[in-house]
Structure formats: structure tokens, C-alpha cells
Amino acid sequence: MTEVEPVVSISNSVFLCELSSRGFIERLVMKGDPEGMNWVLDASYLHQAGYPDEDKLFGHFGVRVDGEDYTSSAFPAPALLRSGENRVDAVYGFGRFQVKIGYDLSGDEGSLTWNIALRNTGKGPLTVEDFGIWASVAYVMFKDPDVRRNMEQSCAVFPSVSKHFSKLACVRRSNRGPHLGLYAVEGETRSVGTFCRFENLFFHDVSPSLDGILYHRLVLVGDGLTGSSGSAAAASSDWIYGGEGEPVTIGEGASLTWAYRILPFASREEFYELAGRLGHPVWDVPPVAVKGGSFEAAVRLPEGQGPSALWLEEAEEGRVVRRELYGATEADGTFRFRLEAGKPGEKKLSLQTGGGRTDSVVFNVTEPIREVIEARADFICRELCAGPDAETPHAFLPISNQGESLGKAVFVLMKNAIGTRDARQIRKVEDGAVLYVRPKWFTEGDFRRPTPLYGHFYRIFDLDYVAHVFYLLSRFGGGELVRHAPEEYLRWAAEVMIVRLDPALHKEEREREETEMLGVYILFIEELLRDLERSPELREAYDRLSALWRTTGERLRAESDSYRGAVTEHYFDNAGFGPTFEALCRSGHPQEATRYGELLLANIGFSNDFRAQNPDRWWEALSYMIHSLWGGLSAASALVGYETLRDPEYLLAAYRSTMAVFYCYDWNATATRLKLRKGEAASTYSVAGPHLNRPDLSRNRFGQSTFTERDGEIFKGLFQGDSGYDWDMGEELAAYLAGFGTKTFLYRADGEIRCVNGEIFSEGGRYRVTSYAAYPREYHFYEENASYVCGEGEEAGVVYYADGKFERE
Incomplete structure (x- = not known):
């Protein structure tokens, strides 16, 4: 080997890789990519954005050995050694040990092999307490009004963490391949952590106002907190991953080694096909089952090998219980087994290969969703509706100026x-709507004069939530309402929505621009217009609002090739492209909808852990997370997309992301520090472990207000005092109730009939279908043009399907 020049470039038929003199990757591009995307974060953008994080670029590392911390960023310059034409090793000598990072494009023309070795070069044993290396791919929200930059030069990152078979799916946000897959092929990967850097100018009268970056860090040894202010005790309460942070001792002259293969992939299916070729087990396990239910699961191992062991783990009374499982290998090499769902809570399903390596998947068992829904509504009305003598009478707690805080009332x-009627609950929301909502959000209750609750401006998006409360009140009978007739609330909803959509009714540019952005009103605008059309007294309001809605639909259609709807207060936002996709579906523009649909499909995760299959979002947690509100609403938009476009990819994405959101309501969860009472909820779950900004939030549930005291003035401005951890929840459950809350679907895949949002079993020449819906009323098998819809007030928890039709027993 010979020492080479400070900057090195290597390539093969697929990749061009450029290394800096500091040993990290500056540029990784795929040849033939028309967008020329750099798949790693580069120093030039960090400098431009003012983010001081060059020490987190791809290939930098931190290690704690015998109680002392060492980092590559503090190392003057590694030796860059070339071995042949297409391999470079960066070698860092630290006295008693050496770290060698290798980048190899020579072994396989279609991949990059990333080798990592930590060698004991001193006398006696070496104790490695922590070792983490940055795999900082281009997860970035660019501060750039050109939305195509965020679509084509940025990716979402969906981690699958297991002992020997971890992988990252890095999906270009446009959903146009090639995407980038990173697969572990040697060594143990303990976890994947993130660090967030952002700037939010919300209070500076700027829109869009938010940009930022997530840096990803592979945890190879320990808990991944080298160089952070956290501690192992604070890192995680997750028994699923948290017990694997023990130090490792390396004997004199010995090494620890890891290797990852980096390859392009075109689709979710190909991501797993490539995993199988690299020796990874490929699982088929649903993300969620309902207590008392059962399901069939399968796993495919290389060359049809069956697992040498298969077991299920769950937490019971503070300890982890393991149960052995058995199954059979079929002729095609697939190992199939049946699982009884058992008690509620997270389940870790693991196997061991013949070579002694371990892989796992994580699924959840929930209470029947109906029980979750009913318990949540009861909790809100008992504990989160302020009474008439409270400091803020009739408010929905916790109090916030943002309209999202009205989601509880909507739900x-x-x-x-849709479900069980409770006059007491309806009355509490009606009192709040009349005595709290209207006077707070509108000056002297005048719908044409929104109150500037943010100092010198008001937020247009807040009006969506206000109008939704008013509209839902109008759907109840006069005998169920006390303060006004249903028609009055219908008029209020129409007037608020006219202000929401008409830019001519606003003086300032910020508000006028925001009237053109989509929001949660997409959930009810068509029903609102339908009810207005039926009311002769409100014909004028109908004509005005329907004209505004038509204008919105035509504008969205005309602008669909510019992707303007992907921008909100954030430079790229599923709160923008999700509702835009849904609006185009609902307004009869399927071709234009498909453009935004690709952004939504790229946004919804896939993973071995049901909690990492959520729509990609980071702002509310400063990490990759489940966000209950916009996770649930994005999932609901995907379901509308399936019902419009009939592509099963939307159905599968909608369901797995919906089930992730219910983790925020799960009072049986055992693997997160925050335990919930029945009916309680938390708006956010951080998937990252560790969460390097806030180690105490690693794999934990919380509300965004947790950042108020420690993480910047923006949070103090948004949240006054203790805003609790469920301030923005509710609309996502309303969206669920309109979709999976009542509907179950069948579809075909690989020659089989499969069920989404339920169980299906062959029984006596027909299929028995059991719904998981909270209020099961509809069954659809679109490929066979078959549907079953219950009559008014009826439910059907079980139906049968045979010969192209559904039937009751």
C-alpha cells in the first residue's frame, strides 16, 4: 500500500465516491442519475446554512476506550491508503488502538462496501465502551424555495435495526429511483441514532420558516452517546433494544470488524429482494394484531434454510418472557408459522440462522380499537375539558394558540x-365551541376578524380546526344541541371556511399566501358543501364557498407539475403534499394527484419495527418520529388515494402508518418510559435511539412542549408554560374513523387474497373475514368489484367472501 494525495476519488459502474483528506465521504453519486444527487451530506451546504457539524459527515466517528473519548474530527489527518484502483482505507492511529475505515468499489460492480475495523495495537486487553460512526446520508430539508431540490436531492431514511441484519432504506423524496440501501453484512449493529440541526423563523413573519437536517449515527458498541451530554441510563427505556449497550473487550492484537453493503434499489420490493441476496431474512409479519386474534407469519432465508431457532419475547410485570415457536418450511423455501396475538403490548419476534446470526421484527398487539376510541373520548371529557369555573372556562386542555389544540373537540x-352517542360529551364540546373557541380566535366573535394570536399576525391554518368543530356540531340533531340550532353551526362553519380560502379577505401577504395552502379542512370540505347545498337559507354561502373550492381544485391541478402544494410553513412538508394529494383525488384530478401521491409513498416508512413505519417527519421531535397528528392525516390521505387510484401500495402504506400512530395512544406499551393511563395519549414518539439532542427522549413518547425549557426560544414562544404532551392530537382519530375506523379491505398479492385491517382465513370453501375496525360497517374488494356496506346503525364484525361477493352468516 502507498500513501496517496489528500483527496481521493474512486468509482465503479454504479457509484462515484469522493473522500476528503479528513477521511469522510464528501460526495457519493450514482452514475446515470439524471438528478446527480449527492447521497451524503456535504460540507458546502453546512457552511451555507450556518450549521457547525462537519464532524458529523459520513465516515466520522467517536469511540470511548478505557474511559477516554476519541473522535476522528479531532484527528489531524488520517493516512489515506489506496489498495488497487477502487479501494481506499482511512487509517486513524490512537496509540493503543487503530480505527480503519475502508471504502471498496472493487469487489462488486454494483455496490460500495463500507468496512470498519477497530484493532487493539497496544499491550494487554482494550475495553471499548462506546463506538458510533456517522452514516449521514442526505436527510435534509433545504432552505430553498425550489421545492424540486427537496424532492430530488434529499431522502427519507427508514431504519431496520436488528443484531446482525440492520439496514437503512434511504428513499428519494420524489420516489423516483434509484434509492440507496445500506445493509449490514458483518458485525453487530446496536442501534441508529440521530442528531438534528434546524432553524425556525416562525415568529419573524417568514413563510416558509423551517429548514433543517438529521444526521444519522450507527451505534456499533455501547449506547451511542459518545460526545453527548446524555448518559446510558437516560438513553432508553426500551427493553427491545436497550439491553445491548454493554462494553466489549478486545484482546491484544485482535480486532472488531463491521461491514455494510451500499446498493441502489428501485422500490420497496427490490429493497427486500437485495436484502435476501445478501443473506438477510425477509419477513412477512403484520405490524399489528388485535388482542385475542391470530395470524399467519412467514420468513424466507437464503437458499430456503429454515431457522435454527425461532422465539417470541414480550414484557410481563417488568421482566422479559421468551417463548419458543415452531413452524414448517414449504416447498418454495418459505418458513411459515401461526401466532396467537395474546396479551396487548409490543412483541419481539426473533430467529437464529444456521450460522448463529440473529434477526428480529417488532409488532404490536393492541386492545380492540373501539375500546381505544371510547376510552380516549371519555378521558378527554373527564380530564381535559375545563369547567365553567376554570381559569380559562370551557377550554380544551392543554391550552395553545394553535388550532391543532382543538383536535380533541373534533375527535x-x-x-x-359515528360511534356511541353521549349527550354529556356533545354538550361539553358545544359549550367550548361557543364560549371559548369563537371569542378566542375571532375579535369580538366576528369571523371576518381573526385575532392575531401570534403578536402581529394570525395563522390561517388554525381556521381549519375551528371550522371543523363548528361543522361537526351541525351534524347533530336539534334535540342534542343546547346553545344553537344545527343550521347556525353550519353557517358558522361556512363563514370561517370562506375566510380561510379567500385571499381577498386578508390584508397581509403572509395570510394571503397561506389561504392557498391545503390543511385539515380537506377532511370535511366536501361534506360541508353537500350540507350547505341542502339548506336553502345558506344558498349564498354555498355558492361562495363552492366557487372558492372549485378555484382551489383548478389551481392545484394547474400547479401540480410545480409541486407548490408540498410547501407550507416548512420548505417541504407532508402537511402540504398529503392534503394536496387528497384534494386532487377528491376533486376529480387523478392524474395530477398521482404526482403528489409519489411524494406520499416516499414519505411513509417500511421497517422491521412497526414504530418505524410511520410517515417521515422530524420537527415536532427533532428526530425521526411518529407524529400522531400528521402521521395519522398522511395515512388517511394515502387511504383516500387507494380508494381513488386503486393501487394497493397506497392501501398498505396507509395501514402500516395508521397502526404506528396508535402507539401514541397505547396504554399497554411496555417499551417506552412514558406510561399512559387508559385514555391518555402523547403526540410524539421518537424512533431514534439515541436521540442525540435529547437522550432522555430516545425511544420515548412525549409532547413538543418538552423542548420549552432547554431547546430554544422558538419553543417558548409556541408553548406557554407546561402545554402537556397531547396538545395537538385528535384530528388524526377523526380521519381514522372516516377510513379504517369503519372499513376493511381485501386485495390480491402473489396469487393470494389478503386482508388489510382485519384477519382472513379460508374456511369451508369460502373466506372468513374479521374486521379490526372500531365500528365495522364496510368491506371492499375492489379488484372483484365486491363491497358490503351495513345498513344505517348496523355493524358487522365478521363477514364471508366467496364467488365474488360478501355475505353475512
């Missing part, structure tokens, strides 16, 4: 409209 009304 309670939706539950009463």
Missing part, C-alpha cells in the same frame, strides 16, 4: 357521530 364529536 369527540366525530366519535359521537
Whole structure:
């Protein structure tokens, strides 16, 4: 080997890789990519954005050995050694040990092999307490008004963490391949952590106002907190991953080694096909089952090998219980087994290969969702509705100026409209709507004069939530309402929505621009217009609002090739492209909808852990997370997309992301520090472990207000005092109730009939279908043009399917 020049470039038929003199990757591009995307974060953008994080670029590392911390960023310059034409090793000598990072494009023309070795070069044993290396791919929200930069030069990152078979799916946000897959092929990967850097100018009268970056760090040894202010005790309460942070001792002259293969992939299916070729087990396990249910699962191992051991783990009374499982290998090499769902809570399903390596998947068992819905509504009305003598009478707690805080009221009304009626609950929301909502959000109650709750401006998006409360009240009968007739609330909803959509009714540019952005009003605008059309007294309001909605639809259609709807207060936002996709579906523009649909499909995760299959979002947690509100609403938009476009990819994405969101309501969860009471909820779950900004939030549930005291003035401005951890929840449950809350679907895949949002079993020449819906009323098999819809007030928890039709027993 010979020492080479400070900057090195290597390539093969697929990749061009450029290394800096400091040993990290500056540029990784795929040849033939028309966008020329750099798949790693580069120093030039960090400097441009003012982010001081060059020490987190791809290939930098930190290690704690015998109680002392060492980092590559503090190392003057590694030796860059070339071995042949297409391999370079960066060698860092630290006295008693050496770290060698290798980048190899020579072994396989279609991949990059990333080798990592830590060698004991001193006398006696070496104790490695922590070792983490940055795999900082281009997860970035660019501060750039050109939305195509965020679509084509940025990726979402979906981690699958297991002992020997971890992988990252890095999906270009446009959903146009090639994407980038990173697969572990040697060594143990303990976890994947993130660090967030952002700037939010919300209070500076700027829109868009938010940009930022997530840096990803592979945890190879320990808990991944080298160089952070956290501690192992604070890192995680997750028994699923948290017990693997023990130090490792290396004997004199010995080494620890890891290797990852980096390859392009075109689709979710190909991501797993490539995993199988590299020796990874490929699982088929649903993300969620309902207590008392059962399901079939399968796993495919290389060359059809069956697992040498298969077991299920779950937490019971503070300890982890392991149960052995058995199954059979079929002729095609697939190992199939049946699982009884058992008690609620997270389940870790693991196997060992013949070579002694371990892989796992994590699924959840929930209470029947109906029980979750009913318990949540009861909790809100008992504990989160302020009474008439409270400091803020009739408010929905916790109090916030943002309209999202009205989601609880929306949900309670939706539950009463679709599920069990409770006059006490309806009355509490009606009192709040009249005595708290209207006077707070509108000066002197005048809908044409929104109150500037943010100092010198008001937020257009808040009006969506206000109008939704008013509209849902209008759906109840006069005998169920006390303060006004249903028609009055219908008029209020129409007037608020006219202000929401008409830019001519606003003086300032910020508000005028925001009237053109989509929001949660997409959930109810069509029903609102339908009810207005039926009311002769409100014909004028109908004409005005329907004209504004038509204008919105035509504008969205005309602008669809510019992707303007992907921008909100954030430079790229599923709160923008999700509703835009849904609006185009609902307004009869399927071709234009498909453009935004690709952004939504790229946004919804896939993983071996049900909690990492959520729509990609980071702001509310400063890490990759489940966000209950916009995770649930993005999932609901995907379901509308399936019902419009009939592509099963939307159905599968909608379901797995919906089930992730219910983790925020799960009072049986055992693997997160925050335990919930029945009916309680938390708006956010951080998937990252560790969460390097806030180690105490690693794999934990919380609300965004947790950042108020420690993480910047922006949070103090948004949250006054203790805003609790469920301030923005509710609309996602309303969206669920309109979709999976009542509907179950069948579809075909690989020659089989499969079920989404339920169980399906062959039984006596027909299929028995059991729904998981909270209020099961509809079954659809679109490929066979078959549907079953219950009559008014009826439910059907079980139906049968045979010969192209559904039937009751």
C-alpha cells in the first residue's frame, strides 16, 4: 500500500465516491442519475446554512476506550491508503488502538462496501465502551424555495435495526429511483441514532420558516452517546433494544470488524429482494394484531434454510418472557408459522440462522380499537375539558394558540357521530365551541376578524380546526344541541371556511399566501358543501364557498407539475403534499394527484419495527418520529388515494402508518418510559435511539412542549408554560374513523387474497373475514368489484367472501 494525495476519488459502474483528506465521504453519486444527487451530506451546504457539524459527515466517528473519548474530527489527518484502483482505507492511529475505515468499489460492480475495523495495537486487553460512526446520508430539508431540490436531492431514511441484519432504506423524496440501501453484512449493529440541526423563523413573519437536517449515527458498541451530554441510563427505556449497550473487550492484537453493503434499489420490493441476496431474512409479519386474534407469519432465508431457532419475547410485570415457536418450511423455501396475538403490548419476534446470526421484527398487539376510541373520548371529557369555573372556562386542555389544540373537540364529536352517542360529551364540546373557541380566535366573535394570536399576525391554518368543530356540531340533531340550532353551526362553519380560502379577505401577504395552502379542512370540505347545498337559507354561502373550492381544485391541478402544494410553513412538508394529494383525488384530478401521491409513498416508512413505519417527519421531535397528528392525516390521505387510484401500495402504506400512530395512544406499551393511563395519549414518539439532542427522549413518547425549557426560544414562544404532551392530537382519530375506523379491505398479492385491517382465513370453501375496525360497517374488494356496506346503525364484525361477493352468516 502507498500513501496517496489528500483527496481521493474512486468509482465503479454504479457509484462515484469522493473522500476528503479528513477521511469522510464528501460526495457519493450514482452514475446515470439524471438528478446527480449527492447521497451524503456535504460540507458546502453546512457552511451555507450556518450549521457547525462537519464532524458529523459520513465516515466520522467517536469511540470511548478505557474511559477516554476519541473522535476522528479531532484527528489531524488520517493516512489515506489506496489498495488497487477502487479501494481506499482511512487509517486513524490512537496509540493503543487503530480505527480503519475502508471504502471498496472493487469487489462488486454494483455496490460500495463500507468496512470498519477497530484493532487493539497496544499491550494487554482494550475495553471499548462506546463506538458510533456517522452514516449521514442526505436527510435534509433545504432552505430553498425550489421545492424540486427537496424532492430530488434529499431522502427519507427508514431504519431496520436488528443484531446482525440492520439496514437503512434511504428513499428519494420524489420516489423516483434509484434509492440507496445500506445493509449490514458483518458485525453487530446496536442501534441508529440521530442528531438534528434546524432553524425556525416562525415568529419573524417568514413563510416558509423551517429548514433543517438529521444526521444519522450507527451505534456499533455501547449506547451511542459518545460526545453527548446524555448518559446510558437516560438513553432508553426500551427493553427491545436497550439491553445491548454493554462494553466489549478486545484482546491484544485482535480486532472488531463491521461491514455494510451500499446498493441502489428501485422500490420497496427490490429493497427486500437485495436484502435476501445478501443473506438477510425477509419477513412477512403484520405490524399489528388485535388482542385475542391470530395470524399467519412467514420468513424466507437464503437458499430456503429454515431457522435454527425461532422465539417470541414480550414484557410481563417488568421482566422479559421468551417463548419458543415452531413452524414448517414449504416447498418454495418459505418458513411459515401461526401466532396467537395474546396479551396487548409490543412483541419481539426473533430467529437464529444456521450460522448463529440473529434477526428480529417488532409488532404490536393492541386492545380492540373501539375500546381505544371510547376510552380516549371519555378521558378527554373527564380530564381535559375545563369547567365553567376554570381559569380559562370551557377550554380544551392543554391550552395553545394553535388550532391543532382543538383536535380533541373534533375527535369527540366525530366519535359521537359515528360511534356511541353521549349527550354529556356533545354538550361539553358545544359549550367550548361557543364560549371559548369563537371569542378566542375571532375579535369580538366576528369571523371576518381573526385575532392575531401570534403578536402581529394570525395563522390561517388554525381556521381549519375551528371550522371543523363548528361543522361537526351541525351534524347533530336539534334535540342534542343546547346553545344553537344545527343550521347556525353550519353557517358558522361556512363563514370561517370562506375566510380561510379567500385571499381577498386578508390584508397581509403572509395570510394571503397561506389561504392557498391545503390543511385539515380537506377532511370535511366536501361534506360541508353537500350540507350547505341542502339548506336553502345558506344558498349564498354555498355558492361562495363552492366557487372558492372549485378555484382551489383548478389551481392545484394547474400547479401540480410545480409541486407548490408540498410547501407550507416548512420548505417541504407532508402537511402540504398529503392534503394536496387528497384534494386532487377528491376533486376529480387523478392524474395530477398521482404526482403528489409519489411524494406520499416516499414519505411513509417500511421497517422491521412497526414504530418505524410511520410517515417521515422530524420537527415536532427533532428526530425521526411518529407524529400522531400528521402521521395519522398522511395515512388517511394515502387511504383516500387507494380508494381513488386503486393501487394497493397506497392501501398498505396507509395501514402500516395508521397502526404506528396508535402507539401514541397505547396504554399497554411496555417499551417506552412514558406510561399512559387508559385514555391518555402523547403526540410524539421518537424512533431514534439515541436521540442525540435529547437522550432522555430516545425511544420515548412525549409532547413538543418538552423542548420549552432547554431547546430554544422558538419553543417558548409556541408553548406557554407546561402545554402537556397531547396538545395537538385528535384530528388524526377523526380521519381514522372516516377510513379504517369503519372499513376493511381485501386485495390480491402473489396469487393470494389478503386482508388489510382485519384477519382472513379460508374456511369451508369460502373466506372468513374479521374486521379490526372500531365500528365495522364496510368491506371492499375492489379488484372483484365486491363491497358490503351495513345498513344505517348496523355493524358487522365478521363477514364471508366467496364467488365474488360478501355475505353475512
